[in-house]
Amino acid sequence: MSVPVGNALHQDNYLTHGKGWKSWLFTLDHKRIGVMYLISILASFLLGGVFALLVRMELWTPQRTIMDANTYNQMFTLHGAAMIFLFIIPGIPAALGNFILPLMLGAKDVAFPRLNLLSYYLWVVGAVFALVSIITGAVDTGWTFYTPYSTTTNTSVISITFGVFILGFSSIFTGINFIVSIHKLRPPTMTWFKMPLFLWSLYGTALIQILATPVLGITLLLLLAERALGVGIFDPALGGDPVLFQHFFWFYSHPAVYIMILPAMGIISELVATFSHRHIFGYKFIAMSSIAIAVISFLVWGHHMFVSGQSNLANLIFSILTFLVAIPSAVKVFNWVATMYKGEVELATPMLYALAFLFLFGIGGLTGLFLGALATDVHLTDTYFVVAHFHYTMFGGTAIAFFGGLFYWWPKITGRMYREKWARMAAFLIFIGFNTAFLAQFIMGAQGMPRRYYNYLPEFAPYHKVSTIGAFVLAVGFVLAAATLLHSLYAGELAPANPWGAATLEWHTSSPPPHENFETQPVPGDPYDVDQWVYDAAAGGYVLAPAGASGGRA
Amino acid sequence: MHSGHAQVAHHFPSVRAQFEAGKLGMWIFLATEILLFGGLFCAYAVYRANHPEVFIYAHRYLDKVLGGINTAVLILSSFTMAWAVRAAQLSQSQRLVRLLAATIACGFVFLGIKYVEYEHKWKEGLLWGKRFKPTHQERVVEKDVPPPRPLTDVNPEERSTLPLPAPPPAGLARPEESTPVGGVVPKNVQIFFSVYFLMTGLHGLHVIAGMIVLTWMLWRARQGEFSAAYFTPVDLAGLYWHLVDLIWIYLFPLLYLIH
Amino acid sequence: MKSWLLGAERGFMLPVQASSVAPAVDALFKFIFWVSAFFFLLIVGLMLFFVVRFRRRPGYQKPTEAPSHNTFLEITWSVIPLVLVMIMGFWGFKVFLDLNTPPANAYEVQVTGQKWKWLFTYPNGHVDETLHVPVDQPVRLVMTSEDVIHSFFVPAFRVKRDVVPGRYTKLWFRATKVGTYPVFCAEYCGTGHSDMLTTVEVHEPGGFERWLEAASNLLNTLPPAEAGRRLYQTRGCAQCHSVDGTGGIGPTLKGLYGHPVVLRGGNRVTADENYIRESILEPMAKVVAGFDPVMPTYKGRLKDQEITALVAFLKTLASEDKGPAEQGRE
Structure with missing residues (x-):
């Protein structure tokens, strides 16, 4: 079997296959669609980040700092909406997943390339509708759109709601594509338990996407009907039930946090195995825990409503199920740590992100226990404790994994290596800045500081100041990371086919891959049998060990 | 859902694999459609449980006969659709075109009858939520909440034994009015019509979407694209149309045949 | 606090x-x-x-037998x-x-x-x-x-x-x-x-x-204007209506009593006892020009005696030179 070992940047590859903007905008190539998603999603991340910095600046003093209360309310709403609906939910599946999934399967494309392009354009249309509200009167409802506030505020709720509705369809179509691709395009020799763990996690994610997103769709349609026509479904004055909206909303949005975190866990599985240069520990437990999370995630939505007047029995059931969903996550963490045992740990940039993930997601997951327990949740819910908790899971978890994955697959996507030293420095700044920004929020939350507050009691000022400083350190880290990646595009060294020594199939093709992904069809084996790859100084990367020799084994 | 040509797309190993992928994708999509309506069915269940008297009272304003005819029309269209798929599989292109046209015609009949029903409701003011303004005298619903009781006409000496209720919030149904006795009109009748218009409206949009897809199939069938070797699009469109029918078959008894 | x-x-x-x-x-x-x-x-x-024990370093050979799973x-x-x-x-x-x-x-x-x-x-x-x-x-x-x-x-x-x-x-x-x-x-x-x-x-x-x-027993123990001032502070009037002439969600109460008011639509009325009483009980009846009709009704929430006290309080604000600050708290 011949595997291309080299760089294809100056040969025919997916980037050079077809010229002009039309060849990008009308492409059916999953790799190009993935790249377009990546650019759009990073732009959304930038936008959401700017909103976050504005929010943190306003909170520098207990009273007005730079903006009035209404503007502040719009800023945190737009920060949440942009980050959640435009960045975190589509981030890993639609950008990295789109690029990597067919490659990992050894396939030429996803099952429905046209549907794939359609879901990208639905994302664009949805994003436009969501963001046009910035001009027409930015929404101030919080990203959760709780009724009856959202039906009475005079900001453009309709536009953003419709945008998110369309984004939901984009998400559903991506989910359908991934499930069908994994079922129907998997090579016969790649059995379910020979699938890379990233694919398992994308499969679990896709299940949630198709089962939960339609409920968000109908919820938003009802909200639209409520606002535009006054149907009164959520309006107590017309006999409706405002809390029903919360049930509907969280029936989607709780599973949605697993849409966000599951693929991140998949990336971490790949990173930890690759950079420990060792077979992943407990493959089946990690794979099955993804599916367990996907299933249990549908049964926990009520834990967002412990103080809204649910019955005691409902609260008990939701609390216990919430604790249950913690177990598969814990199992994954233990297995990742065990993978490093007796390995050969290489502290490359993606591995730094993976280690940061273990640290941050550890805090995020464990602080979830305080919120899952009924008595402590009553005190902590709707305070900064919750804000810190979900930033540790969603940012410290998902976003960190996303950037880990981006640095991991960057050579494959662009054919270029980045400056390792700069990238590590950026990762370090991000880690420090993030903890500075959000650890303080746990303390002030436990002290009783409610979330979404424009003015606050002066006692909380020191915590807010620390948090704001951390946010800016974090921002500097991201600017450095962005500079590193942009610099690599024109000045980076040419990337080898397999710079890290990973065994999954995307490394069996040149960097960047050709239009149809593989010159020769790769033969799937154990995706974590890293010992069959040996470092070749001439190639600048790893190559398959000659048959018979057993690679790195002594 | 995928390339509209008889040949197999480049990334599929065989026609059969491509057909199976399309079918699986369609089934998953149908599952999401059911979940979309599932939200509305949940809302229906919640409001029917909270206001059973409203549903019993208000459903009588729906026309069972027209609803029944519509049910029959859609069942007939499902039959013509299934026959059309069979015709495609047997390469009977003339018959395929005629059956697709018949199915679309059934869709038009359904929408026409729906229009008659909606117009009737519109004239009588039996609309959703805040647009609910019944014109018929005996159907007028007492919607005004009485002014809040004054809180102050109690001697301060009695305060510890006489806790007064806070002013009733707007829209809170008072229990003595929640059951219709001897022709008493229940409160919050508009909730039924909100649910009715949301459910039938969303279903109507799906019927229209289905008819657009079927028209496209009809056009392609007239081009002679379909045969025993390639009939996937007709098959998938058929699955979608059956789902739209199936949802109506649940909606009809839930809305028209309460009791 | x-x-x-x-x-x-x-x-x-x-x-x-x-x-x-x-x-x-x-x-x-x-x-x-x-x-x-x-x-x-x-x-x-x-x-x-x-990370420290098993890090990649010159001369380090990773152990050959490493477990890949352990059910226990x-x-x-x-x-x-x-x-x-x-x-x-x-x-x-x-x-x-x-x-x-x-x-x-x-x-x-x-x-x-x-x-x-x-x-x-x-x-x-x-x-x-x-x-x-x-x-x-x-x-x-x-x-x-x-x-x-x-x-x-x-x-x-x-x-x-x-x-x-x-x-x-x-x-x-x-x-x-x-x-x-x-x-x-x-x-x-x-x-x-x-x-x-x-x-x-x-x-x-x-x-x-x-x-x-x-x-x-505010109304029995205090003079009406002082009771009105307390009511102004505790019943939510102060959230929207200032007493020092500054703007707010509602018009200021300073210098209101006895003076003409321009309503939406251009009509003018004089702010007498009846106008003030009506504005408290039926806020939508006469909305002051330049303000949104957002005030909730106080019907059933304020007793007649309390409204009288509020009117008495507003009278003290009528002339510019006699601000409320001088009235002295407690």
Whole structure:
């Protein structure tokens, strides 16, 4: 079997296959669609980040700092909406997943390339509708759109709601594509338990996407009907039930946090195995825990409503199920740590992100226990404790994994290596800045500081100041990371086919891959049998060990 | 859902694999459609449980006969659709075109009858939520909440034994009015019509979407694209149309045949 | 309001314990905290140890036989956390039941949340913007909202409950420490969400009854203009109407009485007793030009005598040179 070992940047590859903007905008190539998603999603991340910095600046003093209360309310709403609906939910599946999934399967494309392009354009249309509200009167409802506030505020709720509705369809179509691709395009020799763990996690994610997103769709349609026509479904004055909206909303949005975190866990599985240069520990437990999370995630939505007047029995059931969903996550963490045992740990940039993930997601997951327990949740819910908790899971978890994955697959996507030293420095700044920004929020939350507050009691000022400083350190880290990646595009060294020594199939093709992904069809084996790859100084990367020799084994 | 040509797309190993992928994708999509309506069915269940008297009272304003005819029309269209798929599989292109046209015609009949029903409701003011303004005298619903009781006409000496209720919030149904006795009109009748218009409206949009897809199939069938070797699009469109029918078959008894 | 955080009794993370359930909640908090700290240090400690011990370095050969799975380990690290979290779950439920089940003899106060203030109606009909409760006596709050969803939150008591329009929600506590504690709105409710603050004052035994007596008899114990000033401050007028001529959601009350007012549509009226009374009871009847018709009606919330007192108060604001500040508080 011949595997291309080299760089294809100056040969025919997916980037050079077809010229002009039309060849990008009308492409059916999953790799190009993935790249377009990546650019759009990073732009959304930038936008959401700017909103976050504005929010943190306003909170520098207990009273007005730079903006009035209404503007502040719009800023945190737009920060949440942009980050959640435009960045975190589509981030890993639609950008990295789109690029990597067919490659990992050894396939030429996803099952429905046209549907794939359609879901990208639905994302664009949805994003436009969501963001046009910035001009027409930015929404101030919080990203959760709780009724009856959202039906009475005079900001453009309709536009953003419709945008998110369309984004939901984009998400559903991506989910359908991934499930069908994994079922129907998997090579016969790649059995379910020979699938890379990233694919398992994308499969679990896709299940949630198709089962939960339609409920968000109908919820938003009802909200639209409520606002535009006054149907009164959520309006107590017309006999409706405002809390029903919360049930509907969280029936989607709780599973949605697993849409966000599951693929991140998949990336971490790949990173930890690759950079420990060792077979992943407990493959089946990690794979099955993804599916367990996907299933249990549908049964926990009520834990967002412990103080809204649910019955005691409902609260008990939701609390216990919430604790249950913690177990598969814990199992994954233990297995990742065990993978490093007796390995050969290489502290490359993606591995730094993976280690940061273990640290941050550890805090995020464990602080979830305080919120899952009924008595402590009553005190902590709707305070900064919750804000810190979900930033540790969603940012410290998902976003960190996303950037880990981006640095991991960057050579494959662009054919270029980045400056390792700069990238590590950026990762370090991000880690420090993030903890500075959000650890303080746990303390002030436990002290009783409610979330979404424009003015606050002066006692909380020191915590807010620390948090704001951390946010800016974090921002500097991201600017450095962005500079590193942009610099690599024109000045980076040419990337080898397999710079890290990973065994999954995307490394069996040149960097960047050709239009149809593989010159020769790769033969799937154990995706974590890293010992069959040996470092070749001439190639600048790893190559398959000659048959018979057993690679790195002594 | 995928390339509209008889040949197999480049990334599929065989026609059969491509057909199976399309079918699986369609089934998953149908599952999401059911979940979309599932939200509305949940809302229906919640409001029917909270206001059973409203549903019993208000459903009588729906026309069972027209609803029944519509049910029959859609069942007939499902039959013509299934026959059309069979015709495609047997390469009977003339018959395929005629059956697709018949199915679309059934869709038009359904929408026409729906229009008659909606117009009737519109004239009588039996609309959703805040647009609910019944014109018929005996159907007028007492919607005004009485002014809040004054809180102050109690001697301060009695305060510890006489806790007064806070002013009733707007829209809170008072229990003595929640059951219709001897022709008493229940409160919050508009909730039924909100649910009715949301459910039938969303279903109507799906019927229209289905008819657009079927028209496209009809056009392609007239081009002679379909045969025993390639009939996937007709098959998938058929699955979608059956789902739209199936949802109506649940909606009809839930809305028209309460009791 | 300032000392509750910096006071001697504050813990590192939790505020002062001022209710009967707070120690139980905090005990659970501490249990979860130490379990979490243990697991966090275990995970991060092992991670760092492995990174150092097994790092790639010149001359390092990774061990040849490394296990790729171990079912016993997997079951162990599934079951032990499972047992621990189930303890947390049922412990949390047990404390929650105490927190959620008011004793039968609780003193009842009606709470109304509206944008952006709290109103507390005591059993004798007295309405106040701050909550006053006796120490060591169970108090039950029956709460509803006028507009959107709010949430009643007293960190020192470890209680919180959403306040929903169209229904009543309930909350109870037994304050154990005399003092003044902040009350927050914890559910986002718009522009003034973060200003929807008030305090709960816990009175020493006997003090609550004395306070309520004095507060309820405002109209009998004070001259009408002074009573009107208190009503202006406690019934929500001050949220929108200034008395110093500055703008707000509603027109200022300074120099209003006896002067002409331009209405929407261009009509002019003179602000006499009848106009003021009508504007309080039927705010939509005559809306001042340049302002939105957003004022809620006070019909049924203010007694005739109270309206008379308010009019008397407005009369004192009529002439510019006689501001309210000079009237002197207390």
